[in-house]
Amino acid sequence: MSESEPHVQIGEVVSRTGLSHRTLRYYEEMGLLTPSSRTDGGFRLYGEADIERLLLITPMKPLGFSIEEMRQLVDALDVLGDPTADAADATCARAQVDAIRDDAVTKVTELKEATARAESFTHQLAQLSLPAPPEAH
Known part of the structure; x- marks a missing residue:
């Protein structure tokens, strides 16, 4: 990241992504995110x-x-964005991205089907003719 590119602190990232401070720190621990830099006081900065x-x-x-x-x-x-990556690594990375995309498409299809079944169920429940509850004495 260039020094001229603006950096924001974690609060701005929370606001823009909807993720919590805790989630961002967890993602950092898990290697999903690395702050682009830090302030002199040690605050994380993101681009x-x-x-x-x-x-x-x-x-x-x-x-x-x-x-x-x-x-x-x-x-x-990261490999696909690295101009110095060799062709074999780039091919492997492309296959990985394609596999995850295919997995996401499958998961979304399954969710859509589950949503349709749930909507059908709630429609069926709404159509039921239920007896009136007994009167309280």
Whole structure:
């Protein structure tokens, strides 16, 4: 990251991503995110690329992806963004990204099907003719 690129502190990242401070620190511990720099006082500073990375991986958790799968994606994207990466590494990284994308498509399809079944169920419940509850004495 260049020094001229703006950096923001963790509070701004929380505001822009909807993630908690705790989640950001956990993602840092797990190797998913590294602050671009730190202030003299040690506060984490993030750039646009860091925020974009977070916005990319944030939907993975609700889809059931593991931290390891998230790490595989960001590692593969790092390789693809590295102009010095060799062709074999880039090919492997591309395959990793494609596999995760295919997995995401499958997971979204399954969620859509589950949502349709749930909506059908609630519609069926709404159509039931239930007897009136007994009167209280």
